[in-house]
Amino acid sequence: MNGAQDLGGAMGFGPVRPEKEEPVFHAPWEERTLALTLAAGALGEWSIDEGRYARESLHPALYLNASYYEIWLRALERLLREKALLDAKELESGRALSPATKTRRTKLSADDARRLMANGTPYRREPSAPARFAVGSRVRAKVINPQGHTRLPRYARGKEGTVERVHGAHVFPDASARGKNEPVWLYTVAFPARELWGEGADPTLTVSIEAFEPYLEPAAPKS
Amino acid sequence: MPSCACPSEHGRVATDGYDPAARVKALEQLLVEKGYVDPAALDVIVETYAHEVGPMNGAKVVARAWTDPDFRARLLADGTAAAAEFGFGGRGGEHIVVVENTSRLHNLIVCTLCSCYPWPLLGLPPVWYKSPPYRSRAVIEPRAVLRDFGVVLPETTAIRVWDSTAETRYLVLPLRPEGTGGLSEDRLAALVTREAMIGTGLALAPARADA
Numbered sequence: 001m002n003g004a005q006d007l008g009g010a011m012g013f014g015p016v017r018p019e020k021e022e023p024v025f026h027a028p029w030e031e032r033t034l035a036l037t038l039a040a041g042a043l044g045e046w047s048i049d050e051g052r053y054a055r056e057s058l059h060p061a062l063y064l065n066a067s068y069y070e071i072w073l074r075a076l077e078r079l080l081r082e083k084a085l086l087d088a089k090e091l092e093s094g095r096a097l098s099p100a101t102k103t104r105r106t107k108l109s110a111d112d113a114r115r116l117m118a119n120g121t122p123y124r125r126e127p128s129a130p131a132r133f134a135v136g137s138r139v140r141a142k143v144i145n146p147q148g149h150t151r152l153p154r155y156a157r158g159k160e161g162t163v164e165r166v167h168g169a170h171v172f173p174d175a176s177a178r179g180k181n182e183p184v185w186l187y188t189v190a191f192p193a194r195e196l197w198g199e200g201a202d203p204t205l206t207v208s209i210e211a212f213e214p215y216l217e218p219a220a221p222k223s
Numbered sequence: 224m225p226s227c228a229c230p231s232e233h234g235r236v237a238t239d240g241y242d243p244a245a246r247v248k249a250l251e252q253l254l255v256e257k258g259y260v261d262p263a264a265l266d267v268i269v270e271t272y273a274h275e276v277g278p279m280n281g282a283k284v285v286a287r288a289w290t291d292p293d294f295r296a297r298l299l300a301d302g303t304a305a306a307a308e309f310g311f312g313g314r315g316g317e318h319i320v321v322v323e324n325t326s327r328l329h330n331l332i333v334c335t336l337c338s339c340y341p342w343p344l345l346g347l348p349p350v351w352y353k354s355p356p357y358r359s360r361a362v363i364e365p366r367a368v369l370r371d372f373g374v375v376l377p378e379t380t381a382i383r384v385w386d387s388t389a390e391t392r393y394l395v396l397p398l399r400p401e402g403t404g405g406l407s408e409d410r411l412a413a414l415v416t417r418e419a420m421i422g423t424g425l426a427l428a429p430a431r432a433d434a
Contacts, residue, residue, distance in 0.1 A: 008335035008386065010359035016371040018351045018418070024273050026350075029244040031273065032251055034347070035265035038314075043259060052337060062239075068338070068353045070243045077250065085259060094249030100257040113264040117271050120313040120343075123390040151388040153335055155362065167318065167391055186389055197363055204381040207362050210389035 001053075001147055002154060004060035009155040009197070030069040037076050042116060044104030045083045049177035053149035054078050125183035127169035132185065132213055137163040139189055140219040141211060149177030152215040160219045161191035164208060172212050185213040277346035280311050281394055282415035284344060285426075286408040288321075289399045299323055302394065306344060315342025316392050322385065323396040324422075329376055331369075331384045331422035332393045333361035339387035341394050345417055352421065362386060372423045395422040403429050 025031045041051060054075035056063070063071060080086040083101075090097050108116065133139055141156045151173045165188035175182040193205035254260045284306055288295040298305035302319035306312055312319075319341055322330045334340065335358045340348040351357050360368050365382050369375070376382070385393045397419040403411060406429065418424025 005336050007355055007358040008362045010355070013354075013356040013359050016351050016354065016356045016360070016368055016423075018349065018372060018423075022349050024277070024347055025269075027244065029247045031269040032247045032265065033243070034272065035268040036247065036251055036254065036260065038268050039260045039264050040254065055337070064355060067243075068350065070241070073243050073247055073250075074241070077246070080250075080254075086253065086257070090253055091250070094253055096253060096256045100259060103259070107259055107261050108264040109261055110263040110267045113267040114271075116314060117268065117276075118313045120315065120317040122317040124318065151336060153386065153388060155335075165320075167389075170318075170389060173389070186391070188385075188391075190383075193363075202364070202366060202382065204378070205365060205384065206381070207384045207386060209386045210391050212389070 001056060001149065002145060003056040004058075004063035005052075005056035006154050008153045029073075033069045033073045033076070037072050038116070039108045039113065040076060040080065040085075042105060042108045042112070043085070045085065046079050047171075047176045047179065048121075049149055049171075049173040050179065051075060051079065052173070053177045054082075056149070123171045124167075125169050125171060127185060128183065131166060133163045133166070133187060133216065133218075135163055135166060138219040138221050139163055139187075139211075139216040141189070141209075141215055142217055144215070146174065148174060150174050150215075152211065153209060155196055156189075156191065156209050156211075159191050159195050161189040161195065161208075162222075164188045164190045167210070170212070172214065174212070174214070187211050187213070187216070189216070272342075272347050276343060278344075278415075278417035278420065279412070280309070280346075281341070281344035281417070281420045282412040283309060283408070284311065284321075284394075285396060285415045285420065286411035288396055289403075289411055290408055295396075298396065311343045313343050315340065316344060318391045319344065319394060320391050321394045321396050322383070324398045326398070327379070328381050328383060329422065330393075330395045331361060331365050331382060332387060332395060333358060333384060334387040335359070335362055336386075336388060339390075339392060341392035344394055345420060349417070369423065372418060374424060395420050397422075397424075397426045400426050400428045 055071050077091055085101050140160045143158045167186040169183040170186040172182045172184045188208050189211040190206050190208040193201035288298050298321050302321040306319050324330055338348050338353040362384050365384050387393055414427040416424050419426045
């Protein structure tokens with residue numbers, strides 16, 4: 001979706017301000033928000049991409065004004081409500097008013113949590129078709145404006161680039177965010193800055209995105 | 224006095240009255256009461272990212288790559304497998320790709336859409352990495368962003384920005400500083416900053432005493 005999360009090329013946000021000796025967390029509530037998000041996610045009721053979609057679906061004014069972990073927390077509350085693990089009354093009162101809903105996976109134990117972090121959840125899958133593009137292929141990122149989740153940033157849409165790496169077939173976030181498992185090929189596609197930003201672009205700059213095959217169509221060879 | 228320029232990170236209350244500290248406390252209680260989460264698992268998660276995983280992991284990998292050409296080749300060919308030689312991997316780093324800086328090319332990592340970052344090698348991302356200024360500007364004016372970090376590259380150095388729009392997670396292999404020929408891997412690792420591995424910084428020059 002064309003939400004506030006899609007920030008590449010936006011202007012007016014001012015300088016980047018790195019913090020000296022930055023702590024990992026700035027407040028205990030940030031720690032608990034991260035941990036609750038991972039632990040609740042492990043119940044298997046939503047994919048990581050549904051989680052991302054919940055965050056980017058926040059109102060743009062709110063998204064840009066809220067801190068990172070506030071965005072996470074608001075999205076977690078929304079997912080818990082949407083998946084009927086909690087209802088709005090429970091969220092407001094902070095008290096359980098009905099029995100728990102059965103979840104795909106049982107709650108994460110401390111040992112499960114260690115395993116989850118150590119092993120992760122790989123996203124590479126067996127391809128169901130041969131790759132359409134190869135290293136060196138000229139491609140154009142499609143012009144799409146889906147209402148749902150996508151990881152094709154607006155600044156790359158309609159732009160021509162070159163396939164630089166082929167990463168195998170991966171979970172397709174656009175489908176995964178709708179609860180569907182449809183692995184597709186994943187590529188690194190590089191664009192000269194001039195193609196993305198036009199005249200005045202840094203002539204020494206190349207920008208790449210990670211592009212899923214459905215985002216791409218063939219382009220004419222470079223003249 | 225912390226010199227933090229991110230007031231929005233410090234327990235603020237949103238304009239709609241949303242108080243994240245109070246909300247998350249209530250939410251945790253509720254989720255525990257309903258049997259969806261185990262507080263012990265939450266503690267393990269916090270402990271892992273607060274103390275066990277961080278840029279020191281990535282620094283070890285970089286120092287090894289600087290001293291062992293075979294490892295460097297393996298790292299650039301398959302970052303996930305090479306990181307696993309150290310026992311580094313897992314959540315947020317299932318598919319690690321390492322890209323190498325040279326005297327002619329400087330790499331910079333960003334996630335314009337959110338905050339994708341190689342967790343097992345760098346830990347959780349810093350606030351600036353997740354912030355709109357960095358995410359918006361890194362892909363259009365990276366040299367200006369580098370100046371915010373005090374880094375000025377020669378105009379002849381090409382810049383490559385990698386927008387992490389998938390589960391592939393990128394790490395920069397920075398240039399090894401001059402005058403570090405005799406240093407051990409441990410000494411070298413101390414020169415490798417988090418920023419150097421994201422591309423917003425360079426590896427530190429060795430202090431005179433260490434050279």
